[in-house]
Amino acid sequence: MVNMEMKLKTFIAFHSFEIAYLCVLAVLPFIASIKIVATLLITFMVLCGIVALYRKLSKRCIKVDGQTVVISGCDTGFGHALVKRLDHLGFTVVAGCLDDQSDGANILREWSQSGRIHVVQLDVTKEESIKNIVKYVEKNCGKKVWALVNNAAVNFVGDIEFSTMEQFRMIAEVNQFGVIRLTKSFLPAIRNAKGRVINVTSAKGRICLPSNAVYGATKYAIEAFSDCLRLEMKKFGVNVAIVEPGDFGGTTGMLSSKTLQWLKNEMDKMWNGASKEVKSSYGQEYFDAIYSGTVEAAKEAAKSTGVVIDAMEDAVTNVSPRIRYLVDGSCKMIDLNNWLIRIRSYIPDVVLDYILDLKYNKPIPPTQGKA
Known part of the structure; x- marks a missing residue:
């Protein structure tokens, strides 16, 4: 019976979008037949179109004339691509x-x-490294910096226990305190x-996922840091924008083979350092599934x-950048986490928890959890 429940839960989790899509198709004729509902839906879609068109037509960009932009985390991924894009723009x-x-x-x-590209060694966890890059910028680019893009980050997974x-401290030193130090x-x-200031956080800084507390806590922290900084900087005419990429991990250095090997080593430390009671409660099968799932x-x-680089470019060049750029990723039709972020204000927390539990929580094997 337990196995049947686990199989059903796993099936629903992996096919949640397809099930939701079929449900929408099933009720679409009924929605269309109810005049007021259809009118509201059409009105909503038209308003969304008007807002998108207004943003596009009202967009004003700065005149690019060699202004200095400092970017962290440029070895790979978003930072690397953004350097090339901004150099091309001047x-x-x-x-x-x-x-x-590095390569x-x-x-x-x-x-x-x-x-116009200056490659400088930068370890955001080291005060001396940050002092060195500040001195380098002052010496080679002057005392004005048009934009700082805090992009450097480290991914991590693992249950809290x-x-x-x-x-926790190691990841916070990069993802949280590194951003604060550099800023x-x-x-x-x-x-x-x-x-x-442009801070690259994550969709995981807006929605909590199981086995992501170490990483997610740092991204939530930078969301709050950015909001406070934006309000404090208004009086100086300084903008603060947040770029929140969705599912892009496999396209950046976040989940490269090198990073995954490092993560595997860290997870081995977790297992070896866990108490017998914790190991017995969760089980090796559950623990290994966290890594394989990643x-x-x-x-x-x-x-x-x-699309993430487009958002970053807009944050750098737009006269009035957005406060937040939530950027959809995933190779699927929708980025589930991003859409949950958009609707979470309209659904109870218990419903959100249920969806995330179905989608992400790994089941404890029946033989475990009896310690």
Whole structure:
């Protein structure tokens, strides 16, 4: 009986969108037959179209004339692609790379013939490294910085009972305190330029997922940090924007083979350091499924980062950038997490929990959990 329930739950979890889609198709004729409902739906769609058209027609961009943009996490992924995009547009780009001799760093050095790309070693967890990049910018680019893009981040998965305090601190040092350190260091130069700060968080900074507390807590923290900073910077004419990518992990360095191997090593530390009681309660099968699920999730990510780079570009160049850019990813028809974020204000928490439980929670094998 338990196995049947587990199989049914797993089936619903993996086919939740298809089931929802069929339900919508089933009720569509009834919706269409009810005049007031159909009118409201059409009105809503028209309003969405008007808002999108207004945004497009009213968009005004700054005149690009070599302004300085500092970006962290440029070895791979979003940061790497954004450096190339902004160089093409005519910005002076200071590309912070954890390893300034990596393949990605060397590619950036060779990319531009304009001389506007500056590749600088940057470890956001080290005060000295941040001081060095600030001095470099002042010496080579002046005391005005048009934009700071806090992009550097580390992914992590693991249930709270398994994740060590050292791992909580390690990820926070990059994803949370690294952003704060870099922002505080460059704020005077950004204020001088009446520029902007762009913080790259994640959809996981707006929606909680099981086995993601270590990573998600840091992204939630930067959402709050960004909101406070935006309000404080208004009086100086400084904009603060948040870019929230959805499912793009398999397209960036977040879930590369190198990163996955590092994650596997960290998860081995979790298992080896867990108590006998915790191991017995969860079981090896459950624990291993967390890692294998992460590997499989990488295959479902969007195949291109282009739309995220478009959002970042808009945040850098738009005279009036958005407060938040929630960017849909996934190779599926919809990015489920992003859509749940959009509707979460209209559904009870218990319903949201039920959906996320069906979709993401790994079942405990029947032989476990009896400790």
